[in-house]
Amino acid sequence: MPIQLLPISLANQIAAGEVIERPASVVKELIENSLDAGASELVIDIEKGGRRRMRIRDNGAGIAKEELPLALARHATSKITSLADLEAIQSLGFRGEALASISSVARLTLTSKPEQQNQAWRAWVEGRDMTAELAPASHPTGTTIDVEDLFFNTPARRKFLRTDKTEFAHIDELIKRIALSRYDVRITLNHNQKVIRQFPAVTQAQALTRITKVIGRSFSDAAMAIDCAHHDVRLWGWVVPPEACRHQADAQYFYVNGRMMRDRMLNHAIRQAYGDTLTDERSPTYVLYLELPATDVDVNVHPAKHEVRFHQARQMHDFVLQSVRRCLSDRVHPEASHSYQASSETLRQQVAELQPRMAMPLPGVMGKGGAAAAPAPMFPGTAPQLPQKDAPETSTAALPAHDGEVLTVVAQRFALIAHNEPTTELQLLDLQRLEHAYLQQQLIRQYATGLAGQPLLIPVKIADKALSQQLLALAHEQLGKLGVLVQQDGQACVVKQVPSALRHTDIQQSMQQLVDSLGADKQPDSAFWAWLARHSVSTSYRRVQAEHWWRVWQEHFASAAEFSCPMPLPHLPEPLK
Numbered sequence: 419m420p421i422q423l424l425p426i427s428l429a430n431q432i433a434a435g436e437v438i439e440r441p442a443s444v445v446k447e448l449i450e451n452s453l454d455a456g457a458s459e460l461v462i463d464i465e466k467g468g469r470r471r472m473r474i475r476d477n478g479a480g481i482a483k484e485e486l487p488l489a490l491a492r493h494a495t496s497k498i499t500s501l502a503d504l505e506a507i508q509s510l511g512f513r514g515e516a517l518a519s520i521s522s523v524a525r526l527t528l529t530s531k532p533e534q535q536n537q538a539w540r541a542w543v544e545g546r547d548m549t550a551e552l553a554p555a556s557h558p559t560g561t562t563i564d565v566e567d568l569f570f571n572t573p574a575r576r577k578f579l580r581t582d583k584t585e586f587a588h589i590d591e592l593i594k595r596i597a598l599s600r601y602d603v604r605i606t607l608n609h610n611q612k613v614i615r616q617f618p619a620v621t622q623a624q625a626l627t628r629i630t631k632v633i634g635r636s637f638s639d640a641a642m643a644i645d646c647a648h649h650d651v652r653l654w655g656w657v658v659p660p661e662a663c664r665h666q667a668d669a670q671y672f673y674v675n676g677r678m679m680r681d682r683m684l685n686h687a688i689r690q691a692y693g694d695t696l697t698d699e700r701s702p703t704y705v706l707y708l709e710l711p712a713t714d715v716d717v718n719v720h721p722a723k724h725e726v727r728f729h730q731a732r733q734m735h736d737f738v739l740q741s742v743r744r745c746l747s748d749r750v751h752p753e754a755s756h757s758y759q760a761s762s763e764t765l766r767q768q769v770a771e772l773q774p775r776m777a778m779p780l781p782g783v784m785g786k787g788g789a790a791a792a793p794a795p796m797f798p799g800t801a802p803q804l805p806q807k808d809a810p811e812t813s814t815a816a817l818p819a820h821d822g823e824v825l826t827v828v829a830q831r832f833a834l835i836a837h838n839e840p841t842t843e844l845q846l847l848d849l850q851r852l853e854h855a856y857l858q859q860q861l862i863r864q865y866a867t868g869l870a871g872q873p874l875l876i877p878v879k880i881a882d883k884a885l886s887q888q889l890l891a892l893a894h895e896q897l898g899k900l901g902v903l904v905q906q907d908g909q910a911c912v913v914k915q916v917p918s919a920l921r922h923t924d925i926q927q928s929m930q931q932l933v934d935s936l937g938a939d940k941q942p943d944s945a946f947w948a949w950l951a952r953h954s955v956s957t958s959y960r961r962v963q964a965e966h967w968w969r970v971w972q973e974h975f976a977s978a979a980e981f982s983c984p985m986p987l988p989h990l991p992e993p994l995k
Contacts (some may be wrong), residue, residue, distance in 0.1 A: 425890075426492075427548055428674075429522055430519055430521070430548065431519075431522045434522055434523045435575075437515065438519055438520060438523060438526070439566060440580075440588060440591060441464075441468025441469060441579075441585050441588070442468070442588035444468070444472055444492075444524070444565055444568065444724060445464075445468070445474065445589050445593075446596075447511065448472075448520075448563050448565075449592075450476040450479055450510035450511045450514070451509055451510075451511055451517075451561075452474060452476035453596075453600060454497060454510055454511055455476065455479045455561065456499050456820075457476035457477055458603055458604065458619065459604045459605075460473070460476050460605045460606070460607065461476075461477070461608070461983070462474050462589075462593065462605070462608065462733070463475075464589060464607070464608065464609045464610075465609075465610055465622060466533065466582045466610070467580075467581070467585035467586040468568065468586065468813050469568055469569075469576075469577075469582065470566065470567070471565070471566050472565045472568070472668075472827040473563070474503060474599065475560065475561075475562045475564070475745060476560050477558070477559060478560075478561055479533075480530045480531050480532035480535070480559055480560055480561055481528070481530040482535060482683070483534065483535065483539045483552070484808055486528060486530065486539055486541035486552060487541065487552070489517055489528060489541070490517050490518060490521055490526075490528065490543050490550050491518055491548075491550075492514065492515055492544075493514045493860050495510065495512060495513065495580050497511060497512045498512050501987060505716075506651070507712055507717055508675075509982065510677060512717075512718070513882045515674070516565075518548070521543050522548065523569050523570075523571065523572055524567055524569065524570065525565070525570045526543070526563065526565050526566075527540060527541075527546070527563070527564045527566075528541045528542065529541075529557045529561065529563075529585045530557070530560070530561040530562070531558065531560065534559070534754060538554070538555045538556060538558075539552055539554055539555060540558035542556040555698050556713065565914050568831070592617070593605060593607050593615055593618065593631075594615075594632045595678045596678070598629065598673075598705055599673050599678055601620050601621070601622060601625050602619050602620075604617065604618055605617040605799065616850060617632070621690055629641070629656070629705060633669050633705070635835075637656075637658060637705075638656075640659060641657065641658055641660065642656065642657055642658070643655075643656055644656065644706070644741060644747075644924035646737075646740075646741035648877075650710065650711055650877070651709070651714075651734075651737060652708070652711075652712045653707070653737065653738060653741045654707050655702065655704065655705045655706035655707045655708060656706075657702075657703070657704040657706070657745055657746065658702075658703040659746065660695040662702045663696060663700040663701060663702060663703040664700065665699055665700055665701070666701060666877035667702075668885065669704075669705075669944060670701070671704070671705045671769050672685075672688075672704070672707075672708070673707045674704070674708045674715060674717075674726055675709060675715065676707075677726070678700065678725050679724070680725070681725055683734075684734075684735075685702075686735070687734075687735045687736075687742070688704060688738065688739075688742055690879060691701055691738070691739050691740075691741075691743040703731050704742075705744075708734075709973070710734075711737055712729065714728065715727070715728055717730065720977065732875055733876055736876045737876045740876060740878070741806055741841030744924055752845070754890060759868040762985065788982070799960065812920045821995030822837035823835070823836055823838050824964050824965050824968055827959055827960065827961055828856045828955070830958035830959060831848070831849050831956075831957075831958065831959055832846045832847065832848060832849065833846070833849055833965075833967070833968055834846060835847055835968060835982075839918055843984050843986045844864045844985040844987065845982045845986060846982060847964075847967070847968060847971060847981060847982045848982065848983075849963070849967050850956070850957075851969055852970065852975070853967060853983055854948070854952060854955050855975070855981070856970055856974065856975075857955065858944075858947045858948060858951045860951075861951055863940065864945055865900075866899070868898065868899045869900055869901035869920075870917075871903060871915040871916060872915065872917065872918040872920075873903075873914060873916060874915065874921075876914065877911075877913060878906075878911070878913045879910055879911075879912050880910055880911050880928065882926065882930075882994045883910065885926070885930055886909065886910045887927060889904050889908055889911050889913075889929060889933060890911055892936065894911070900932070900942070901913060901915065901916065901917040901918070902916055902917070902929075913929060916928065917950065918952040919950055919954045920950075920953060923953060931949065937951065
């Protein structure tokens with residue numbers, strides 16, 4: 419088959435295959451055109467889920483009579499004129515293919531009237547060459563686009579459409595997303611001559627009113643406002659605390675420069691910001707708006723413009739992560755500077771009730787020496803109890819290196835250790851306390867030459883003036899040895915580097931803790947190193963990790979008893995065979 423140019427109608431249908439997936443795709447393209455035209459009111463009429471009819475009416479700027487044929491042609495647009503415009507797109511649409519693609523797979527009629535034009539005109543295309551036909555019409559200022567019989571000439575595409583209910587559900591969700599992107603536009607959605615949605619125009623201050631109509635009162639009642647800025651990048655909107663998040667991901671709305679977006683990188687940043695506070699049964703719930711210079715984001719990477727590409731993707735990821743995490747931490751832990759907390763008294767009592775009443779599991783089957791010591795409850799900061807004076811001496815002294823094995827990990831942070839003969843006891847090794855003590859020693863040794871700092875991809879500006887002055891008052895050499903780098907910015911200061919242990923904490927709260935610990939001309943004390951090491955302690959351990967820390971306990975701490983609790987075994991009868 420020789421190479422030849424495709425007919426215009428066929429080329430348009432191929433282009434429609436990339437953009438027009440279902441009726442909701444048509445509605446999206448037409449509404450974006452209306453918003454680009456400056457419309458403040460939209461009326462969307464749908465019949466039979468969109469397969470029969472979709473009509474969008476607006477009160478925008480309208481299209482002049484001489485431009486109507488161009489509006490239905492491919493690659494014709496008023497939104498960009500040069501490569502520089504393409505690299506800094508301000509409008510929602512820019513390719514100039516939507517109307518031509520839609521008119522190739524449906525019966526499209528375009529009626530429009532600019533304010534300065536006395537007569538409205540109607541345009542449509544017919545024939546193999548898609549030649550535009552014009553006729554006078556009666557119409558107020560604005561534009562109406564009527565799309566009928568979608569995929570009437572492509573039966574293969576039409577049979578893949580779902581039921582009217584399903585297709586309209588996609589349109590309804592689209593209208594919700596658009597309603598949250600433009601609070602200043604009044605939107606009415608009708609289906610089969612019935613009003614389904616009505617969103618009156620509101621001001622920015624009344625945004626929660628529209629959010630309540632779109633998502634529901636459960637969102638607006640629990641939502642926390644967020645507004646963070648760094649240079650010319652701003653993230654604002656609302657996030658819901660973990661305990662109030664929905665069980666389905668049906669309330670996740672993210673917009674980049676007013677464009678609705680479903681970006682995996684941004685979703686990952688938000689999910690990571692929730693961290694372990696969000697259970698597997700719940701999904702992040704939010705309405706967020708990211709604003710940045712148009713030159714820093716490329717929207718021309720997806721046929722339907724559902725995705726974008728950031729020029730500094732990692733920085734955007736970390737900016738969203740830190741901003742959302744700070745907002746959530748203010749609500750979840752308003753006073754705590756870290757997530758490591760001592761056990762409550764209530765929990766101590768509950769665990770105490772579970773302790774065995776007798777010192778030995780089988781009190782009637784005892785050896786010659788009487789009762790052995792009862793295991794002590796193990797909480798961080800509570801030293802294990804020593805055996806009673808009249809009890810037989812147990813092996814709480816230093817054990818030979820690698821004498822025994824790790825049987826298992828209990829409660830994800832205790833190693834159950836069995837020793838070789840003749841030892842007749844098990845031991846529970848507190849891995850968390852052991853790692854915490856080891857990390858403190860490491861930090862103290864590193865401090866002699868200076869801690870390694872971790873540069874922040876998004877420097878954090880300290881909003882508290884008092885804290886800024888305290889940081890700037892500290893000796894530059896002292897902060898440098900701690901791996902902290904701050905820079906003065908007017909009356910405030912910007913944190914550019916922190917110790918790696920503080921990399922994922924709330925930087926402002928961590929700096930306040932650091933200032934409180936050091937003060938003027940103070941050297942870090944044991945409490946400071948304990949606080950810093952606590953941020954690097956693991957929360958759960960596997961058996962391989964438990965074996966590593968068991969060896970560290972033997973080699974670096976000489977099997978110190980303060981990290982373990984002996985569990986004496988009863989003297990059992992001799993086996994029959």
